[in-house]
Amino acid sequence: MSTFAALGRNDLRGVRRDTLLVGLFLAPLVWIAMVRFGTPAATTLAAEEFGFDLVPYHPLVLVGFLLLTSAIVVGGVMALLVLDERDAGTLTAIRVTPVSMGSYLGYRSATTVGVTLLIVLGTISASGLFPARLIPALVPIGLLTGLSGLVVTLVILAVATNKVEGVAAIRALGIVIAGLPLLPSFMDSPWRLAFGLVPTFWPTEAFLAAVEGTTWWPYLAGGVVYHALVIWPLYRRFTRSTG
Amino acid sequence: MNRLGAALRLELRLQRRYKFAHAAVFSGVMWLALLLPMPPGLRAAAEPYVLLGDLTIVGFFFIAGAVFFEKGERTLDAIVATPLRFGEYLAAKVIGLTGLSVLLAVGIATATSGVDYHLPLLVTGTVLGTVLMLLVGFLSALPFTSVSDWVMPAVLPIALFNLPIFGYAGLWDTGWLYLVPTYGPLLFFGAAFDQLTLQPWQIIYGLGYPVLAAAGLWLPARRWFDKYLIAKTGNA
Numbered sequence: 395m396s397t398f399a400a401l402g403r404n405d406l407r408g409v410r411r412d413t414l415l416v417g418l419f420l421a422p423l424v425w426i427a428m429v430r431f432g433t434p435a436a437t438t439l440a441a442e443e444f445g446f447d448l449v450p451y452h453p454l455v456l457v458g459f460l461l462l463t464s465a466i467v468v469g470g471v472m473a474l475l476v477l478d479e480r481d482a483g484t485l486t487a488i489r490v491t492p493v494s495m496g497s498y499l500g501y502r503s504a505t506t507v508g509v510t511l512l513i514v515l516g517t518i519s520a521s522g523l524f525p526a527r528l529i530p531a532l533v534p535i536g537l538l539t540g541l542s543g544l545v546v547t548l549v550i551l552a553v554a555t556n557k558v559e560g561v562a563a564i565r566a567l568g569i570v571i572a573g574l575p576l577l578p579s580f581m582d583s584p585w586r587l588a589f590g591l592v593p594t595f596w597p598t599e600a601f602l603a604a605v606e607g608t609t610w611w612p613y614l615a616g617g618v619v620y621h622a623l624v625i626w627p628l629y630r631r632f633t634r635s636t637g
Numbered sequence: 638m639n640r641l642g643a644a645l646r647l648e649l650r651l652q653r654r655y656k657f658a659h660a661a662v663f664s665g666v667m668w669l670a671l672l673l674p675m676p677p678g679l680r681a682a683a684e685p686y687v688l689l690g691d692l693t694i695v696g697f698f699f700i701a702g703a704v705f706f707e708k709g710e711r712t713l714d715a716i717v718a719t720p721l722r723f724g725e726y727l728a729a730k731v732i733g734l735t736g737l738s739v740l741l742a743v744g745i746a747t748a749t750s751g752v753d754y755h756l757p758l759l760v761t762g763t764v765l766g767t768v769l770m771l772l773v774g775f776l777s778a779l780p781f782t783s784v785s786d787w788v789m790p791a792v793l794p795i796a797l798f799n800l801p802i803f804g805y806a807g808l809w810d811t812g813w814l815y816l817v818p819t820y821g822p823l824l825f826f827g828a829a830f831d832q833l834t835l836q837p838w839q840i841i842y843g844l845g846y847p848v849l850a851a852a853g854l855w856l857p858a859r860r861w862f863d864k865y866l867i868a869k870t871g872n873a
Contacts (some may be wrong), residue, residue: 417789557784
């Protein structure tokens with residue numbers, strides 16, 4: 395735990411000088427403002443101009459703008475932090491300290507999941523579109539979204555050799571992680587489960603089921619299992635590549 | 638022209654080496670995966686947003702990425718010592734990456750709408766929109782030493798240049814948005830998919846203003862390049 399405290403102190407010291415982390419704090423505020431003020435305006439416009447009722451799609455707006463963006467942004471920022479540390483030789487330095495690579499990675503993983511959870515909880519409950527009685531359900535779903543964020547981090551670290559490639563990988567993953575899971579909602583065939591290959595499919599479906607009041611825990615359980623299966627080989631790959 | 642030709646050849650080689658083409662194709666395939674399942678009416682309505690919101694942005698990230706690559710690899714030190722002029726260096730980048738964007742836009746439009754769209758309007762919008770975003774991307778990357786310092790502030794110019802989307806959608810009815818030079822290209826995208834009919838003033842505005850804005854961005858590009866890169870070369 396003292397390892398976590400030391401690494402955490404170091405990160406917070408970085409917040410002051412690192413635009414990356416400052417952005418991580420500011421971005422959610424912008425999203426909240428966009429969804430909170432933009433959705434009612436868009437709903438009125440759709441109703442008046444096109445006679446289209448946007449209200450049933452509000453949960454999907456929350457998923458698209460808040461839930462999925464959290465996973466890709468937090469996962470991407472964490473990957474860039476690790477790439478920064480790899481470039482700066484911090485990872486090499488860590489090896490000669492009493493901190494093991496395992497606890498360093500454990501710390502990074504825990505912060506990825508924790509920060510994603512906080513952003514999901516904060517943005518969705520502040521959006522004005524989410525019933526307060528469902529907030530307890532948002533905790534496990536937010537944690538699962540955090541695991542998706544961790545997959546994003548590990549995938550970027552697996553494919554990118556430097557930070558420029560890291561940014562390119564975030565760009566490419568963005569559509570996959572934050573775009574594709576929106577599609578199954580418009581599909582009515584068993585094929586929609588094929589989207590389960592995209593990690594964020596699971597928190598998305600759990601969230602939408604929770605809002606509809608149908609059984610959502612199978613998506614949560616399936617998601618945890620699938621994420622574990624994906625994270626393990628990626629994690630091994632990273633420890634081998636730095637070891 | 639010869640120097641520009643050589644610079645362009647170098648640019649295309651770098652595009653391949655940095656895997657920009659791969660990334661562009663990947664993002665194109667992903668957009669198709671998103672757009673093709675949509676009902677045709679919705680797809681035609683979504684297409685202008687996709688084109689402005691993503692395709693022109695591809696260039697923004699690529700050119701910034703290229704600047705950071707060249708800083709890191711010290712290729713700029715070599716380029717500065719050649720007879721290649723700054724204008725040719727930047728023009729090669731802009732031409733190469735705009736070409737990539739046009740291929741991507743035409744590919745996506747053809748795959749989603751067949752021949753049911755107006756090619757000249759689409760190409761005009763893509764060229765103007767991409768050139769603007771490339772110059773903004775180039776400028777945005779120069780003051781930063783590291784990619785990770787740049788990535789969050791870079792969201793601001795992207796957000797600013799995407800503001801016309803709100804005006805186009807009718808969500809924000811204000812003439813101020815016409816000050817953002819990407820509004821013209823967005824109108825062209827809309828017209829390319831028959832979402833609107835261009836008025837004569839919109840055509841003049843949509844062609845003239847982005848060109849003026851691009852020229853206005855070109856000037857500081859030169860100054861900033863000298864200030865942030867050349868002055869630092871050798872002791873960076």
